[in-house]
Amino acid sequence: MRTELSNTDTTARNIPIHVPVSSELKNFLHRFWNMVDMPQTSETADLAPKIEVAENKDAVTVSAELPGIDAKDIDLQISSDGYLTISGEKKCAKEHGERDNYFSEIYYGMVKRTIPLPWDLDYNKADAKYNDGLLSIEIPKSQTEKAKVKKISVNKM
Numbered sequence: 001m002r003t004e005l006s007n008t009d010t011t012a013r014n015i016p017i018h019v020p021v022s023s024e025l026k027n028f029l030h031r032f033w034n035m036v037d038m039p040q041t042s043e044t045a046d047l048a049p050k051i052e053v054a055e056n057k058d059a060v061t062v063s064a065e066l067p068g069i070d071a072k073d074i075d076l077q078i079s080s081d082g083y084l085t086i087s088g089e090k091k092c093a094k095e096h097g098e099r100d101n102y103f104s105e106i107y108y109g110m111v112k113r114t115i116p117l118p119w120d121l122d123y124n125k126a127d128a129k130y131n132d133g134l135l136s137i138e139i140p141k142s143q144t145e146k147a148k149v150k151k152i153s154v155n156k157m
Contacts, residue, residue, distance in 0.1 A: 067133035120145040
């Protein structure tokens, strides 16, 4: 039986390699994915709120799922360069006393998501509503953004 693999051996290319990743590296990758608005990895996806971004001619609406988080524990920030940061903390409401959990998939702690908003928006008129775990943020488009749309006529050749 052969114990060494050469660089030219084609069977070595399909061997999965598992490398332990530090939490610092995971945090860096999480921030990087959020910066470029890429899909989350399965390990970090649970820590970031799921979002939906929609627009119409007058406004942009961002919806985020934040189940189990109180409205007072939600923090919204919009940077001057158009990044919206949604963060919150889900706190454990019950004291278990002498009872130990056998199994729990419920996450308690901070969640955070930063998304780019590539429109010229009027941030001073932003409005946020929170109901039954769903956060909805409506940000009106500026007059400059509204004027960017122009109809182009199509001529038959």
